[in-house]
Amino acid sequence: MELLTATGPWMYPLLAVGACLLGTIVRAAIVISVSAGVVPPSGPPHHSVIVCGVLGGVVGLLGTVVGFGKVAIGARAATGAELAQLEVMLGVMWDGVMIIVTPITLGLWIFTASLVAWLVLQFMLDRGAP
Numbered sequence: 001m002e003l004l005t006a007t008g009p010w011m012y013p014l015l016a017v018g019a020c021l022l023g024t025i026v027r028a029a030i031v032i033s034v035s036a037g038v039v040p041p042s043g044p045p046h047h048s049v050i051v052c053g054v055l056g057g058v059v060g061l062l063g064t065v066v067g068f069g070k071v072a073i074g075a076r077a078a079t080g081a082e083l084a085q086l087e088v089m090l091g092v093m094w095d096g097v098m099i100i101v102t103p104i105t106l107g108l109w110i111f112t113a114s115l116v117a118w119l120v121l122q123f124m125l126d127r128g129a130p
Helices: 002-006 011-035 047-078 083-128
Strands: none
Touching: 011 047, 011 083, 047 083
């Protein structure tokens, strides 16, 4: 829980996107395995998997932008600060660095997982095609 607090509010939407991605992968795999190679009238069921991945990447980038802002605020406050204040400002900047690195890393992992899942589901669909 401390990691979620330290990495900013962007982790909650990223965790929600990751959960949606897992649900979408399972749903698409079930539809593809039942369809016996015939694409449902609604279209290929696995395209929504890639959408979840892109959404994860975008939310991660937004978290990175917020983290850069926090680092900039800490750097601006640190200029002209006394030694005791400087340690506090460095702590603020480190919090910003955590917000920069963690959301984009998780967002890119979500995107990578969705891309791999999309490719596997595409292979399953192509393999079952007549």
